[in-house]
Amino acid sequence: MNLRLWAALLLPPFAGGINTVVGYMVSNYDCNVHNRHLVLLVNLFCLMLCGISALLVLKLKQRIETEFDDSSKDLRITRLFLRKLSLWFAAGFALLVVAGSFATMLMGACDL
Structure with a gap:
């Protein structure tokens, strides 16, 4: 249980x-080929990591409260x-990723 809590806490900042970092590295390549799919793929992957982090601890409340050991x-x-804190981190960093996704969609491929 402790491993799940710490993994869920550290996964969203990661x-x-x-x-x-990777979004800016990939945006240079996307500017050269005039295609933003790779940046959006990185954003989607990071959003999935935030969702996995939230799912790791979502149903632990009852188990923590009724732990007999x-x-x-x-x-x-x-x-x-x-x-x-893990749930707040997951929500906050997911918001950061979504904001980056909006910036990717609204700007041109070479504006990032």
């Missing part, structure tokens, strides 16, 4: 970084906090 209330509260 996806946002990939979207920014750990009697520490502080650990359960920490896990619930990590779950909420």
Whole structure:
């Protein structure tokens, strides 16, 4: 469970970084061939990573609250906090990816 929580917490910033760095690297190629499909593919991949991150922790709330192997209330509260933070990270970085996708669609291939 801890691995899922930490993976879900760290995956959205990783996806946002990939979207920014690889998106700019690919945009140079897209300018040369006058086609934006590769940038949109990177955006879609990063959006899927954010969605996978949210799915990892979406149904963990009930399992965290009813966990019998750990009697520490502080650990359960920490896990619930990590779950909420992971969902907020997934939503925030998904918004970043969607904003980058809009910029890709509204601008020309060589304007990025």
